Amino acid sequence: MVSKTFTLPTDWYGKRVLIEFDGVMANSQVWINGHLLGSRPSGYVSFQYELTPHLKAVAQSNVLAVKTDTTLQPASRWYAGAGIYRHVRLIATGPVRLAPWSTFVSASKITEQQATIRVQTGVVNSSDQKKDISVEITLVDPQGKSSATVACPAQTVDAGKTAEFQRDLVVITPIRWDINNPVLYTAQARVVSGGLPLDDEIVSFGIRECSFEPATGFWLNGRNVKIKGVCVHHDGGAFGAAVPLQVWRDRLTTLKELGANAIRTAHNAVAPEFLDLCDRMGMLVMNEFLDVWTVGKRKGDFHLYFNDWAMIDTRDTIRRDRNHPCVIVYSAGNEIHDTPKADLAKRILNSLIEIYHREDPTRPVTQGLFRPNQSRDYDNGLADMLDVVGQNYREGEILAAYRQNSKRKILGTENGHDLSVWLALRDHPEYAGQFIWSGIDYLGESRAWPAISTPFGIIDRTSGLRPRSYQRQSWWSDRPMVRIVRRIGKNEPSPIDPGYELRTDDRLKVTQFADWTPLNLQPHSETVECYSNCESVEVFLNGRSLGPLPKPANDSARVWKVEFEPGTIKAVASNAGKTVATDEHHTATKASKILLYVERKEITQSWDDILRVEAYVVDEKGVMVPTANNQIEFAISGPGVIAAVDNGDVLSHEPFHADTRSVYQGRCCIWIKANASKGRITLTARSDDLESDMMAFEISSGQL
Known part of the structure; x- marks a missing residue:
């Protein structure tokens, strides 16, 4: 259990105070001043609790406590982490407020001339009397120009009730969000009662058209696009589960340079800022929430809680994620082992699909089918419940399923690296895309001790390119x-x-x-x-x-x-x-010196910002020595700290939190964080019998 003591700011007196967690691993219980607020078994879902009834008066201390329990292991096949590993925020608002994740912005009737934008939101009246309430909507284009503010029709909302508001607006000459032009609009929803603003929320969204078609695959803004995707787990290698956003920015940048245009979030809800990043970088996303239903793959995994929590978690996560233009399809599960019992599996799938379609009617649902010919998913009706039929591996089977029923829209939800896999996509227009396993090496599921991570990625834990990535780049x-x-x-x-x-x-x-x-x-x-x-x-x-x-x-x-x-x-x-x-x-000669390399030399103090510095062992001419295994010692001076070190070797058991690391294939990495708002950080790298190197970085006040 961890706890934090805090006092409320004086200007929060009389406000409603909520706490929001982006993810707590796992089986969390949250307490305020000795009162249990609630529990969530999944470590991946976001959730909110209201603190107001249990808070002490302004200037008095409050104690927030969070208990987690990860003792039942194994709880997944990959490294999941433990504790509070994603962002947490306190929210202060009035008794009349926007309901959590209720604001939903969707675009339709998109032409070159205009697009219709529908804004839907919910307002909670937590006061002790009924209120006349309206919601004002303002759109802001990618250049920062605001539209005229329009109001939803006013409603009288009884005390303790929630009301839904909706308004359609028209955007003239819309700029479409695209993988090559990921422009974002924003919508501001402002709650108004008695002429006074009571609450507001700003939501980013994109205007784009996308669809899956049986004969021609995936379409984005009128263009036929092959989905060239990768599967990624949520860990950040040396950072474990608590991953600074810049680590993901570095990784996605590398994947995009290789030609990837899509991510599958295997196999759980991701941190919301990950989807923000995909929005801004133009990465398509298959948003997958579940690895199991009622039949587990490990004794401590989510099958223990599925019946009680799966529908709630799915509903909440759809609401949280549905404004992201990067999300093009939801996945209801990965290699679900319930499918041999067709009647049970179809009942569960039907319940999940109902939630997806109710909460977000704008996106299709797929699933990573597991050996569907064995469980007869293509014959018993289960596969055809899906808007888009997805299958892991066995590309010939899903192509045969399309030939069996040419109305099926088909997608590779998890695929290997072989040439034959690529040709199945290249040569079949009906095959919308593939997600290779995996995009990035991840912790756990290493298959063979003493390996601690997989070598299946096209990039390693440090964002270093594996040679197999070059072949993928030549295709993509x-x-x-x-x-x-x-x-x-x-x-x-x-x-x-x-x-x-x-x-x-x-x-x-x-x-x-x-x-x-x-x-x-x-x-x-x-x-x-x-x-x-x-x-x-x-x-x-x-x-x-x-x-x-x-x-x-x-x-x-x-x-x-x-x-x-x-x-x-x-x-x-x-x-x-x-x-x-x-x-x-x-051809390299004798190792002579260390060479440091970094993409940028500025860093902010943001928790999510981090600098990745590569250290190479090179010969006297600067040629990397791939056979080197020298131990590099790092030292920091100035307002910075070593956040992690790694070399990408799946067999290495060296600690990630250290100031030394051996090189693997002539290379290792160090990540640096700033611990002040300004100043200069100096990094020195030393090793016995090698010439040292030094590099300096400036701390800036800019935004990440």
């Missing part, structure tokens, strides 16, 4: 690109490269290396692969051409067998005979 990205890697076979009897120690589980073996520094520097055969979306790629070894290769019709890698020699290997990609992209690696 429209920008000309080429990347060159070495590949070894999984059947190698022993590791031929250091830092890539033999891993007994094939799923953990590293087989691709973005370098030209194998352990054996004597002549030997190397397999070189190039990933590119360009017409032609030519490889050069120390200036000698190894020959160009055209783009394969099946988008496979271009492969050269090369007799290794130290020096430089380079890939040159061209379109119509013109060079449009290059990539090269140099």
Whole structure:
């Protein structure tokens, strides 16, 4: 149990005071001054309680206490965290106020000339007498220009009752939210009674059209768009479950650069600011809330509470999330093990779909079906209850299900990395999209000790690119690109490269290396692969051409067998005979120094802001030494702290909260937080027998 003592500000006297939690892991109980306010078993849902009846007078101390219980383990397959790990806020308002998450803004009849915006909201009258109430609506466009304020028809609301208000407005020449132009409008709802403003709320929203069609897949603003998605869990690697928003900004930036345009929130409600970020960055979202229904996958998971809480949690989370333009589809569950009992599963699914459609009629519902041919979901009617039929893996099955019934809208809700998986999407217009497992390495579900996280991501825990990401980029990205890697076979009897120690589980073996520094520097055969979306790629070894290769019709890698020699290997990609992209690696010599690299050199004091600094071990010419495993010692001076360190190695058991970290494949990362509103932070990185490096950062007063 944790507690906090606080006193109310004097200007809060007479107000209604609420507390809102974005997520508490798990089985939380919240108390104020000894009074139990309520409990929530799920650690992922947001919730509110009113404190007012139990608060002490202004200037007297109040005690807020939160108890959590995560003793029943395992409670999930991945790392869930524990305690208060998301934001908490106190809200002060009057007795007449907007109901929590009741404001819903939707757009319809969208043309180039205009769009109809409907604003719906609920007002709670907590006073002891009836009130004549209206709600005034003001829209603000992306340039900050306000529309005229319009009022909803006034209503008389009895004491203790809630009333619903609605008003349609017209936006002239609307600017549409899009993955390439994620512009946001805002709507302000202001409660008015007796000419006085009593409460208000500002909600961001986007104007956009999207739909799933049986024969042609997904459409956004009149454009046929393939959903190129990734599944992500909620943890932030070295940060565990309490993740500063900048960590997600760095991760999503990397994924977008690879060509990803969508996120699946596997398999739970995410922090609300994560969806805010997807809104601002133009990432589509499959919003998934449930990993289990009544049949559990682990003894302590949500199946214990499903019957009592699933419908409530689903309702509340839809209300919280439905204004986000990034959300294009809801998922009612992931690989649900109730489906072998078709009658039970269909009853549950019907109840969930009713809630989704009632609370948000603007978005479809899917589900990550689990081996549907075994549970006969395509034959017993369960799959066709879904607005969009989703299936995990087994792409041939869902394509066959479409051929069986061409009215089905189909989507890959979880998919692998193989070339055949990509071709299923590329070559079938009816297949709306895929979400690969996974976008980012995550803690837990490591499959084989001593691994502590999965190696299945296209980026690792530190946002470092795995070589497999280059192939995905060659399929997803429209920008000309080429990347060159070495590949070894999984059947190698022993590791031929250091830092890539033999891993007994094939799923953990590293087989691709973005370098030209194998352990054996004597002549030997190397397999070189190039990933590119360009017409032609030519490889050069120390200036000698190894020959160009055209783009394969099946988008496979271009492969050269090369007799290794130290020096430089380079890939040159061209379109119509013109060079449009290059990539090269140099053979590293002896490790000589540390090189620090950072994308930006300013940081704010915000809890959600953080600087990621990469530390490389390089030779005297600045070439990264991929075989290095030096221990780097970090030191901070000035108003900053080391928040975390990591190197992305799934086998490393080094602590994340430390001032040292070994490098893995020549690299590690440190994250820095500011603990003052201004000043300069200096970072120094040292290691035995290596030249040190230093970098300075300024603390700014700007917004994250």
